[in-house]
Amino acid sequence: MARTGARIYLGYKRTQRKVRKLPREAAAAQWELRHEAAAESLYQLAVDLKGMYIKSGQFIGTRTDMVPLPYTRSLSRLQDQVPARPMAVVRETIESELKRPLEELFATFDEEPIGSASLAQVHRATLPDGREVVVKVQYPEVAGLVRLDVRNLRTIVGIVARREPNFDFRAVVNEIGSQVPLELDFEREAEMTRRIRANLSAVPGVVVPRVIDDHVARKVVVTEYIHGARLLDRERLESMNIDRTAFAKTVAEAYGHQIMVDGLFQADPHPGNILVLAGGRAGLLDFGLTKELPVAARLGFARLVIAAGDRDPHGIVAAFRELGVKTKSEEPEDVLPLMQLMFDARPMDTPQAGELQVRRGAMRANPVEAIPGDLVLLGRVIGLLRGVCASLGTPLSPMQMLRPFAERALAEAGAGATEDAAAAS
Numbered sequence: 001m002a003r004t005g006a007r008i009y010l011g012y013k014r015t016q017r018k019v020r021k022l023p024r025e026a027a028a029a030q031w032e033l034r035h036e037a038a039a040e041s042l043y044q045l046a047v048d049l050k051g052m053y054i055k056s057g058q059f060i061g062t063r064t065d066m067v068p069l070p071y072t073r074s075l076s077r078l079q080d081q082v083p084a085r086p087m088a089v090v091r092e093t094i095e096s097e098l099k100r101p102l103e104e105l106f107a108t109f110d111e112e113p114i115g116s117a118s119l120a121q122v123h124r125a126t127l128p129d130g131r132e133v134v135v136k137v138q139y140p141e142v143a144g145l146v147r148l149d150v151r152n153l154r155t156i157v158g159i160v161a162r163r164e165p166n167f168d169f170r171a172v173v174n175e176i177g178s179q180v181p182l183e184l185d186f187e188r189e190a191e192m193t194r195r196i197r198a199n200l201s202a203v204p205g206v207v208v209p210r211v212i213d214d215h216v217a218r219k220v221v222v223t224e225y226i227h228g229a230r231l232l233d234r235e236r237l238e239s240m241n242i243d244r245t246a247f248a249k250t251v252a253e254a255y256g257h258q259i260m261v262d263g264l265f266q267a268d269p270h271p272g273n274i275l276v277l278a279g280g281r282a283g284l285l286d287f288g289l290t291k292e293l294p295v296a297a298r299l300g301f302a303r304l305v306i307a308a309g310d311r312d313p314h315g316i317v318a319a320f321r322e323l324g325v326k327t328k329s330e331e332p333e334d335v336l337p338l339m340q341l342m343f344d345a346r347p348m349d350t351p352q353a354g355e356l357q358v359r360r361g362a363m364r365a366n367p368v369e370a371i372p373g374d375l376v377l378l379g380r381v382i383g384l385l386r387g388v389c390a391s392l393g394t395p396l397s398p399m400q401m402l403r404p405f406a407e408r409a410l411a412e413a414g415a416g417a418t419e420d421a422a423a424a425s
Contacts, residue, residue, distance in 0.1 A: 004045045005156075008038045032070065039074035046078055053149060054078050054118035084116040090123065090137050097217035105215065109135070117272065119146075119183055119288070124225060132225035133212055136186065136286075140219075143184050150177040178373065179267065183288035186221040192264075192290040193223065199262040205250045205281045226283045228275030231391055242280045244392040250282045251388060252398055255381060256405030260302055263293040267377045269384045271391055297323065297374040299413055302406035308339060309403050324372040 015034040019027035046057040057078045090111075091102050098105055106125040113121040120138045127133055150173075157173045182188060190211045197208035207226060215222035229236040251274060258265035266273075268289040275283030293301075300322040307315030313332030316339050320327070327335060385398035 004041050008041055011038060032068075035068040035070040036074075039068075039071040042071075043074045043078065046075075047083060053153075078117065084113045084121050085139055087111045089140060090121070093137050093140060094135070094220055097220040098215060106133075106135075115272065125222075127212070127215075131212075133215075133222050134209075134225050135215075136221045136223075138184065138186065138219040143181075146181055146184065150180070153177070174373065174376075179289055179291065179377065182290075185218060186288070187216055187218055189286075189288045189290075190216045190221050192266075192287040193221075195264060196258065196262075196266060196284075196287055196290070199264065200254060200257060200284075203254055203257050205279075206254045207275075207277060207281055207283045208287075209283070209285065226275060226277065226285075228277040228283050231271035231274050231276065231388065237276055240276060240278075242276060245394045245396065247276060247280050247282060248389050248392050248394040248396050249401060250280070252385060252396070252401035253405075254282060254284060255385060255398075256402045259293065259378065259381070260298060260402065260405035260409040263295065263298045265291055265293070265381065267291045267381055269381060269388065271388060274388065291374070291377050293374060295413075297372070299409060301375070301378055302409045304339070305399055305402050305406035306410070308399050323375050325375065326371075 011034055015030055019030050022030065042057060046053040057075045094102055094105065102109060105127075107128050107130070109125040110123050113123050114134070115122045119142050120136050123135045123137065125133050125135050153173050154170070154177065157170050161170055190213075193208065193211050197210065200206045200208055209223040209226050212222040212224070229240060231237065251269070255265060255269060266284065266287050266289065268286060269284075273284065273286045275285065277283050300319055303322065304316065304319035306312075307319050313335060317330055317332050317335050320335060320339075321330075329335070382398050389396045389398065
């Protein structure tokens, strides 16, 4: 890992020196080659080390709005194209967890997985009664790897943060480090899937798979199979001829409802976990990384969404304080760039020239001194949703699309407070 990091770092330094005297087009070509080499090195590193490294690569691979295209091309393969485990390992895990032979559990079972990612791989099967299902099977060694990965990532990110304050992601790693181990409990994932399916049942155009209740264990979970196309399957997506803007709004509405109304949300909406269904409906998959928001955090985030949409720096400062975000300066003109850095309320079609330098300058001028874990995951969801919008080519901002749900949450909270006051009097 250290060797790979050093090779990437030194490669960029060499390219930096090499392009100083080159014409603009030649310099751009050299940077493209360097990005491609670095991205492929990171992909191979994640595949070799597995666990949290794959999950980190998945996140980077969604950020088409933030990182060079070669990174998203290489790292998007981590969504569901990680090298799979042999069928013998899969069979052993299923039979030891569900306490029955594979042939009794399933009428058919496809040995070739339809997806393999950071913690598990997924196989298509049919139950004895003929229902089509997907079987998610955890890698046997992954629990130990995750504990080691969290420790190593905290060390690496801490070193980077001290050397490069603009890249201080310690709060992100700490929150993900506390949440990812929960993904290893598939019984919890099954319960979260049931709850979110019930919560979203009245949201138009959103489908969550049903859990097969008697096929759930700590390392195995079985859900109904949903027919659809993954966002990463560009050819099939083109053939479906959907309204991409309407689809992006449907996905954002699903998350707005989860975050603002229910206070329980799936915190991993990368393209591998979203299906495009017939009629432009959205299928949501994989509820392992699911977060329950306290009421105070939910309402504080709702106020941040409103203030961001209004471009109200004083409101943003107040919302940050309510949420527990501490920055070196709390002057509104200093906090607004940080909000844009963390949640990015701009439409996708805003010009990008010089943006990265501006953002780095904002972080350097006004570093974040404290940020609560709840907000880290919310920021991650907004970032991933931006990646989804970018992959669809839609000029939308997730923060703008969340606004109706933020207004609803605050209105309901206000109505509840009024009713409580009336009852008390």
